[in-house]
Amino acid sequence: MSQRNIFYLLGRILLAPFALIYGAVVWLRNRLYDAGVFSSIEFSPPVISVGNLSTGGTGKTPHVEYLIQLLQYRFQVATMSRGYKRRTQGFLLADAETNALRIGDEPMQYHMKYPELVVSVAEERITGIPRLLQKRPNVEVILLDDAYQHRSVKAGVNVLITDFSKPFYADHILPMGSLRESRSAYHRADVIIVSKCPPNLDRAVANDMIAKINPLSHQKVFFTGISYRQPYDFFSHEPVSLRGKSAVLVCCIAKPEPLVRYLQDEMKQVHVLSYADHHYFVSKDLEEIKEAYGNFEAEGKVIVTTEKDAARLHLHYEKLKEWNVPIIVLPIGVSFLFNQGNEFDNVVLQYVEQTIAENNQMFYGSQEI
Incomplete structure (x- = not known):
């Protein structure tokens, strides 16, 4: 067994008592709902x-x-x-x-x-x-x-x-x-x-x-x-294309790997700036993004972000507009x-x-x- 697997197994063993306690509390809560001790309310609208x-x-x-x-x-x-x-x-x-x-x-x-x-x-x-x-x-x-x-x-x-x-x-x-x-x-x-x-x-x-x-x-x-749906401009909301461009990807999602792979297939180069899920951008983050974009030596460079991240970047709309750099929002859907x-x-x-x-x-x- 590799050293990594040994540490993983030891970690699981150490966490097991906490999982048992947490699981017991959740189990009891669910049983109380199932037994009708805790009530569930049904509303008229679907x-x-x-x-x-x-x-x-x-x-x-x-x-x-x-x-x-x-x-x-x-x-x-x-x-x-x-x-x-x-x-x-x-x-x-x-x-x-x-x-x-x-x-x-x-x-x-x-x-x-x-x-x-x-x-x-x-x-x-x-x-x-x-x-x-x-x-x-x-x-x-x-x-x-x-x-x-x-x-x-x-x-x-x-x-x-x-x-x-x-x-x-x-x-x-x-x-x-x-x-x-x-x-x-x-x-x-x-x-x-x-x-x-x-x-x-x-x-x-x-x-x-x-x-x-x-x-x-x-x-x-x-x-x-x-x-992935039609990308659009962060400021004008006009549709744009990713083809022939290079991206500084700014994302704060739990599992960005599929998004990164998609952009790597669609664009020339991709530089990733990944933050914690639901992260709210502060001045330090904006400076990091601006610096990464400025130092990114690539043809047709743009900043790309997701719609969820755009909702938080919108808090800094005026400052981002002052940068005068293209920011593209990439919507994510399901099929x-x-x-x-x-x-x-x-x-x-x-x-x-x-x-x-x-x-x-x-x-x-x-x-x-």
């Missing part, structure tokens, strides 16, 4: 929860955006997120004065990208949803972002996302692994999405993963891959493999349409009485 068992990096945000795009032209849609690393507390609705510091980078990304979307944040969804419906009674569908562990709210559809490279069934509970709760918690999901799959994923490999997931009879398993997109859409739309129809029938039926 509620779809998107989340994961691990601590991050599964590609949750582009899947939420997929749902927004699917639903926004049919219904008045609202998102509710915790607002990770925001500088505020409690329930907030996004408005014209909103920035990433107030609501968090991912909600800000939704707010900037979808003008008709109602974007809200609240640490406690159980109290946030009534506030949302009080302020925006026309909301017809609520998307709960990163809420798989928020069992106080009973979602109509629970979407669980797991990373192809590290599926939940091969992971361990914190701190031994990255799972927030035990593997068996996948039972609560209605839909399981294996994300970040290679675009040419073999069907036999997918079937093997399905067998290891061992879905319950009511659960559907889908496979998605990352797809369903094996022609599963329509099937997933139907699962979501049937639930939403049926729930709204039942609510209307109850409302108008009670008026007639």
